[in-house]
Amino acid sequence: MSTAKRIYMDHAATTYTHREVLQEMLPFFTDYYGNPSSIHQFGREVKKNIDIARERVAKAIGALPEEIYFTAGGSEADNWAIKGSAYANRKKGNHIITSVIEHHAVLHTCEYLEKEGFEVTYLPVDRFGMVSVEDVRNAITDKTILITLMYANNEIGTIQPIEEIGRLAKEKGIYFHTDAVQAVGSVKIDVKQQNIDMLSLSAHKFYGPKGIGALYVRKGVKLISFLHGGAQERGRRAGTENVPGIVGLGKAIELASGKLDESVARITGLRDKLVQGVMENIPYTRLNGHPEKRLANNASFCFEYIEGESLLLNLDLKGVAGSSGSACTSGSLDPSHVLLAIGLPHEIAHGSLRLSLGEINTEADVDYVLQILPEIVDKLRQMSPLYEKVKG
């Protein structure tokens, strides 16, 4: 039976921890357990490894080690960057610019700040999910203190014109934060060249462990602390360090950036084959996101006349793991805010499927999906009262 198959195509949700990463982490549970703040050798040997991890993260994004602050993940990094810089710069202004397709860690943080008296501009995107640099420019006022735009979208994969926006922010003297949770490990990033002031990243998106991430904060950026307590992270983020996590993050980012070009080339090939196969073999289908400026691993579709959750369940019954932005999977009454923002009507946005590829996926996996997906879509369409009207 084909049900024994297990094909994971949900790498944008999370990845497994690379064995090499795990190996590097393990001694920090059992052998090197000292508190890095302690002065004795048990503490010092651990502290040294935190420094190594910090250097690895810094190197991967073109930052200085002292500009890297470890957090519990991407959401904390986003919250800290946005609230921290908003509160620290309140005297300069109260206006923040973001987009309608941000991750909820950014959107809900901005909505919270609106209740606190800040004003937020939510920029629209075009049908490919792209923010216009001109729109950013026009939204800037003398009260603007922060521009926060995601590097690449988690649902549709579209990559934003980060360098142009960074240049604009620098020219205007406004802080620029980017949620790069989906981008790190898939895109070459250089925070200096791209004029990025703050950047959020999360280890579990690039074969590192869950529960660890980092915020890059350019030297000189004013940011209030979020967690008060001990003097960890140069007094800006209290709490005894998640040492195994930090070590794992360091190893994972080093591995990912070391083989970035090779890995992107291979995964882009698989992704293109998948997209082409789906578009050619399944009628009434749309590819969501930008056709070229998109993450290598992201394939996002909408299949008209069917609903995403029933599609996911059917794929799951055949062993394939994907995700959807339908209302039923988002836990609300509306389908994904990203799909609505690119102009899809509700009924089409309900029929979305995201397949996000990763290191473990092979050409055979893609062939298998291309074999079963048309049958599943057809089965659901035959059951759909919307489809009978199309057939006439």
Add this chain to the structure above:
Amino acid sequence: MYSEKVMEHFSNPRNVGELENADGVGEVGNAHCGDIMKIYLKVENDVIVDVRFKTFGCGAAIATSSIATEMIKGKTIDEALQLTNKAVVEALDGLPAPKVHCSVLAEEAVKAAIEDYKNKQSKK
């Protein structure tokens, strides 16, 4: 998150399709919200002798449609009108809280189809 019973009905839905010259057809829900259920009835001597459904929606929407058609097949119109969403949920060994509205939709679809049947009868 779904019971085995839900998954069983989802994987092998009963009574899928349309009925030509149906005596009653009911359609509820809308595409905007992501759920549409359409039920077709064949009625003889006040008894539902055949029933079919078509559903656009999530796993729970398909499973509730399927079991609802099973629950009313062979029943009299009055008996079928007694079908409640609660009975549908129980027959499926429960539904996750955000999915209970699917069972309401199933009850409404059955009632809409019966309503349509009664309207057609009164015009005869």
